[in-house]
Amino acid sequence: MIKNFVLPLTAAAVLVSSVSAYAVEPLRVAADPVPHAEILAYVQKIDPDLNLKVIEIPSGVNSNELLAHGDIDANYFQHRPYLATQEKALGVKFAVAAEVHIEPLGIYSSKYKHYSQLPDKAKVAIPNNETNLSRGLYLLQDQGLITLKPDLKGLATPLDIIGNPKHLKILEIESPQIPRALPDVDLAVINGNFALEAGLDPAKDALGLEKAKGNPYANILVTSQKLAEDPRILRLAKDLESPQVAEFIQQKYHGSVLPVSAAKS
Template structure:
């Protein structure tokens, strides 16, 4: 005969086993961001959180969807970009955790080194203020151009005060810069788009951003959700040893973890 304590224990186990996992929708750009979330998914599932990953091919829609409540979180952007979006569009979105860093690179199919790039060369950069500015800052750091003082993290081509090689800048959506490689001398390409295009972000760039800086990516949620329990669970799953090992093995130095 089953004792009262045994029956109580069985009832608890049945209730726990039948509990439905909480489900959240999280947006990411194709490539490493989405791939890393696939590694996060089973870790989160073990903690009772079911992640549905939605891929968007640009940098605008994920914040629009998040602010509108169509998704619960996104993982694709850095803080300068998020701050710019909030200032321009009034989004009520907050960062809740740092994720990974993708050092930006300048790639070329025509030239093997930056020294070979001729005067008057065409350089594709991103047309959004944060990523385009990041590319210009990279070129300044490498001594290619000089920007006016006080431009912060969002300079534009009108802020260039010295351009000794008389480079011509072509502004494109960030996702389009890899496709421009056959038409320009070089292109600034975010690592996630470089990987998606089959480029090698470790050995491929003819100029490369330093690993440290303000451009570490993050998980963002709506301000009203930032203290909800599922946010803590999501962050713990992302920052797990399993995900850290996945990033190291999968990307071999082209993507760096922040934890």
């Protein structure tokens, strides 16, 4: 009788130990260095009891693949339209846990101060992934540089350009490489995080920026379906969407990065 009684207790102890160990395991979050990892570092400061392990992802590493394979618990670097293309490519459905900030896409030049100075057949570097390519083309249109087909359904491509008075040459380049290509082109359409990493100040240096209000490209915290209700994910999501983090973003990035709450106002 004693032996039969001890075994269930031992099994229960192992189970409790396992649950406790799981509860204190660090939440592994992959992030771009700027501004995502910086924002997560601030979260660690205001919520020290949340055990985060922030993994800065180098260029060329797909953290959605890492998430799909269980090598990380969440990532924070992308917007919903890009996530949709990744889910299709990987055959995996992820979960969006929080919407945090917007990095307005910008147009930069190291040669010209105004679009009027652009020569005919000017070279324009633009992100080559389909969502940010479309996003960049719409920004060029908003700045009066090109005209796209009206009533486009789906993402825009260079084939949809119907007006190009300066005969701009669109060069599709990997997003992280565009800041390095800036001296070799006339204009460059650069994602906000890569502009910041390159020492550019989007709010001051960009010739044109995306509008924040109504912008569908909010950067999001993404996790697996399995972890969508994990208490650690829910806590991190609440922190990232908090007024304290919104204030931190506004004070640190001075309009180059905008909290989602500010973009909605």
